[in-house]
Amino acid sequence: MQHPIELCRNNLHPAHDKTKTGQCRSCSLATDKAYKAKQRAALELVRALEAQGVHVDLDTMALGTDPGATPEAVAQSIVNRFGEGIE
Numbered sequence: 001m002q003h004p005i006e007l008c009r010n011n012l013h014p015a016h017d018k019t020k021t022g023q024c025r026s027c028s029l030a031t032d033k034a035y036k037a038k039q040r041a042a043l044e045l046v047r048a049l050e051a052q053g054v055h056v057d058l059d060t061m062a063l064g065t066d067p068g069a070t071p072e073a074v075a076q077s078i079v080n081r082f083g084e085g086i087e
């Protein structure tokens with residue numbers, strides 16, 4: 001009987017293709033890509049708000065008119081807090 005090919009944790013890729021830390025290379029690339037897409041989406045949101053003179057407070061995430069943190073910092077904070085829900 002033939003052995004089935006061993007797959008990665010997510011059953012998507014051959015298990016032998018791993019990074020140094022033992023993660024599936026293909027899965028971690030996909031995760032990385034998704035994360036970067038979230039960062040981009042958040043940054044676009046922050047920039048769109050700022051274009052309307054609306055700024056996000058980095059500590060409270062409240063909207064206001066005072067420019068505080070850089071758009072990049074605000075975007076990262078949004079991803080950290082709400083990243084699970086950002087597509």
Ligand SMILES: [Zn+2]
Nearest residue numbers: 008013024027
């Ligand atoms: Zn995988």
